[in-house]
Amino acid sequence: MFETLTDRFEGILTRLRSRGRLGDAEVTEVLHEIRVALLEADVNLNVVRDLTERIRARCSGAELSKSLTPAQQVIKVVNEELTETLGGTQFKLSYASKPPTVVLLAGLQGSGKTTAAASLARWFRQQGRHPYLVGADLQRPAAVEQLRVLGESVGVGVFSEPTDPVTVARRGLEEAERLGRDVLIVDTAGRLAIDEELMEEVRRISSVVEPHYTFLVVDAMTGQDAVRTAEAFNATLRLDGVILTKVDGDARGGAALSVKQVVGKPIAFVSTGERPADFEPFHPDRLASRILGMGDVLSLIERAEREYDQEVAEKAVERLQAGRFTFDDFLEQLQQLKKMGPLQGMLGMLPGVPKEVKNAKIEEKDVAKIEAIICSMTPSERDEPNLIDGSRRLRIANGSGTSATEVNNLLRQFKEMQKLMRSMPMGKMLGGGARQKRGGSRNKKKGGRVTPSARHSR
Ligand SMILES: Nc1nc2c(ncn2[C@@H]2O[C@H](COP(=O)(O)OP(=O)(O)OP(=O)(O)O)[C@@H](O)[C@H]2O)c(=O)[nH]1
Ligand SMILES: [Mg+2]
Numbered sequence: 001m002f003e004t005l006t007d008r009f010e011g012i013l014t015r016l017r018s019r020g021r022l023g024d025a026e027v028t029e030v031l032h033e034i035r036v037a038l039l040e041a042d043v044n045l046n047v048v049r050d051l052t053e054r055i056r057a058r059c060s061g062a063e064l065s066k067s068l069t070p071a072q073q074v075i076k077v078v079n080e081e082l083t084e085t086l087g088g089t090q091f092k093l094s095y096a097s098k099p100p101t102v103v104l105l106a107g108l109q110g111s112g113k114t115t116a117a118a119s120l121a122r123w124f125r126q127q128g129r130h131p132y133l134v135g136a137d138l139q140r141p142a143a144v145e146q147l148r149v150l151g152e153s154v155g156v157g158v159f160s161e162p163t164d165p166v167t168v169a170r171r172g173l174e175e176a177e178r179l180g181r182d183v184l185i186v187d188t189a190g191r192l193a194i195d196e197e198l199m200e201e202v203r204r205i206s207s208v209v210e211p212h213y214t215f216l217v218v219d220a221m222t223g224q225d226a227v228r229t230a231e232a233f234n235a236t237l238r239l240d241g242v243i244l245t246k247v248d249g250d251a252r253g254g255a256a257l258s259v260k261q262v263v264g265k266p267i268a269f270v271s272t273g274e275r276p277a278d279f280e281p282f283h284p285d286r287l288a289s290r291i292l293g294m295g296d297v298l299s300l301i302e303r304a305e306r307e308y309d310q311e312v313a314e315k316a317v318e319r320l321q322a323g324r325f326t327f328d329d330f331l332e333q334l335q336q337l338k339k340m341g342p343l344q345g346m347l348g349m350l351p352g353v354p355k356e357v358k359n360a361k362i363e364e365k366d367v368a369k370i371e372a373i374i375c376s377m378t379p380s381e382r383d384e385p386n387l388i389d390g391s392r393r394l395r396i397a398n399g400s401g402t403s404a405t406e407v408n409n410l411l412r413q414f415k416e417m418q419k420l421m422r423s424m425p426m427g428k429m430l431g432g433g434a435r436q437k438r439g440g441s442r443n444k445k446k447g448g449r450v451t452p453s454a455r456h457s458r
Contacts, residue, residue: 001247001248001249001250001251001253001272002041002247002250002251002252002253002256002287002290002291003251004040004041004251004252004253005037005038005040005041005252005253005291006290006291006292006293008033008036008037008040008041009034009037009291009292009293010293012030012033012034012037013071013075013292013293016030016071016074016075017071019070019071021070022059022070022071022074024060027056027059027060027074028056030074031052031055031056031059034051034052034055034078035048035052038051038052038257040252041252041253041254041257042223042224042252042253042254042255043253043254043257043258044224044227044254044257044258044261044262046261046262047085047257047258047261047262050085050261051081051082051085054081054084055074055077055078055081058077058081059073059074059077075292078292079288079289079292080288082257082288082291082292083284083285083288084284085257085260085261086256086257086260086267086282086284086287086288087260087266087267087282087284088284089284090281090282090283090284091241091266091267091268091269091281091282093213093268095129095182095183096212099181099182099183100132100173100176100177100181100182100183100184101182101183101184101212101213102173102183102184102186102209102210102211102212102213103120103183103184103185103186103211103212103213103214103215104186104188104202104205104206104209104211104213104214104215105117105120105185105186105187105188105215105217105243106188106202106214106215106216106217106233106237107190107216107217107218107229107233108190108191108192108218108219108229109190109191109192110190110219111190111217111218111219111245112217112219112243112245112246112271113137113187113188113190113217114137114143114146114147114150114187115150115245115271115274115276116215116217116243116245116269116271116279117133117147117150117185117186117187118133118147118150118151118153118154118156118276119154119269119271119276119277119278119279120185120243120269120279121133121151121154121156121183121185121276122154122156122276122277122279123269123279123280123281124183124185125154125155125156129182129183130180130181130182130183131156131181131182131183131184131185132156132157132158132159132172132175132176132179132181132183132184132185133147133151133156133157133158133159133184133185133187134158134159134160134168134169134172134173134176134184134185134186134187135147135148135158135159135160135168135187136160136165136166136168136169136172136186136187136188136189136205137165137187137188137189137190138160138162138163138164138165138168138189139189139190139191140189143187143189144158144160147160147187148160150276153276154276157179157181159171159172159175159176160172165188165189165201165204165205166201166204166205166208169186169205169208169209170208170209172184172186172209173208173209184209186205186209186211188201188202188205189201199233199236199237202237203236203237206237213240213241213268214237214238214239214240215239215240215241215242215243215268215269216229216230216233216234216237216239216241216242216243216265217242217243217245218230218242218243218244218245218255218259219245219246220244220245220246220247220249220250220253220255220256220270221246221249221250222255223250223252223254223255224254224255224258226244226255226259227254227255227258227259227262227263230242230259230262230263230265231262231263234263234264234265239263239265240265240268241265241266241267241268241269242259242263242265242266242267242268243267243268243269243270243271244256244259244267244269244270244271244282245270245271246271247270247271247272248272248273248278253291256270256287266282267282267284268281268282269281269282270282315329315332325417325418326382326383326384326385327374327377327381327382327383327385327414328374328379328382328383330374330414331371331374331375331382334367334370334371335371369400369402369406370410372400372401372402373396373397373400373402373406373407373410374410375400376395376396376397376399376400377396381396385411385414385415388407388411393407393408393411
């Protein structure tokens with residue numbers, strides 16, 4: 001996501017760092033580069049003008065800090081102003097004193113409403129809430145079924161009936177109250193273009209459920225069209241915020257950077273994939289850092305904390321300490337990793353990961369292959385890989401649908417990894433937290449998680 005912008009900024013900041021003093025001429029030059037980068041990223045012209053002016057005002061003014069170099073100061077200003085353009089602070093959702101808190105989703109056809117409805121339901125569950133979904137899209141024959149399947153995958157019930165969208169919404173709300181659910185998410189139908197019929201239907205649904213939050217779901221890949229759509233919807237529906245979807249496919253970032261200033265409504269959540277797990281609250285500051293190539297470590301840590309099973313991690317650490325890390329442990333680590341989402345997405349969030357590594361395709365199917373190979377080993381082979389001779393290797397290759405060479409490669413990598421782990425001082429590897437008790441430092445978790453995968457993915 002946002003590769004174009006990130007690449008451009010990386011170049012600008014690298015050149016900036018190589019400079020000593022920064023005079024007015026240098027600042028003007030940097031601003032020009034930033035301006036071009038933003039325009040290339042399809043950011044709204046007024047937004048670009050405003051942002052560069054704010055940066056100029058602070059850089060040519062006397063905002064000087066003794067502890068920072070001129071380049072660092074400029075980067076700090078750019079980071080802060082970029083954060084501001086993205087919305088400043090994080091969107092805060094508060095719950096209705098009289099439940100359920102009603103959330104209405106609207107948007108154009110295919111923008112990702114139904115997916116977002118399920119993702120949002122999953123997110124509410126993680127917040128300890130009891131959400132309920134309403135399928136008020138009766139336009140497309142399969143729409144309700146799609147929501148039911150998604151709802152089931154996140155363990156949230158779905159209400160719908162073949163009446164009409166407004167009745168479905170009203171009855172859905174009654175049902176949520178009857179069941180004692182505290183959050184109600186209403187999925188609505190989309191249309192190809194903004195038309196009066198669509199607006200009228202959403203308005204009527206809105207007037208019967210009286211949502212606490214109305215979110216517009218927009219496809220980031222449509223750039224400035226997304227922003228125009230948001231303006232139009234905001235004029236009739238009084239939006240509370242935007243859910244930006246398909247950010248994974250958006251190399252430019254124009255919509256993300258323009259929507260807050262143009263529409264006046266913040267981005268509340270972002271979706272970066274088709275799975276309900278690829279969805280999170282939007283953090284302006286983190287995205288700004290990420291665009292500036294400083295990585296998004298906090299999001300990564302949060303995701304790890306959410307998805308990573310602490311006990312499995314502890315067990316692995318114990319076995320590592322005892323010098324007994326087997327293929328079974330390895331398999332468990334892989335499965336943990338898979339829960340956390342695409343490896344590529346995670347690498348993108350780490351600062352300082354070289355571009356070649358970020359861009360190297362780590363295919364999910366490679367991981368599946370490794371799993372297949374390990375699953376074709378006998379328990380004793382997993383425990384003691386040295387048992388695996390030529391004929392066993394062939395059997396494992398046949399069993400896993402791979403070749404003897406692939407099995408060999410994995411064995412070799414695994415042995416190297418074991419050796420490396422044994423030789424590594426535990427304290428260093430685990431950020432000094434190796435001997436802490438459960439619930440210890442973040443570093444410990446991070447150590448247990450990152451190390452095996454990092455070894456493996458190279
Ligand atoms: N890559 C990617 N695909 C997404 C994302 N969100 C949704 N999709 C996909 O986009 C397509 C449309 O998503 P839906 O959730 O059905 O969109 P919708 O707005 O409900 O569509 P209608 O109900 O037809 O108006 C589906 O194939 C989704 O899997 C995302 O963040 N990233
Ligand atoms: Mg839909």
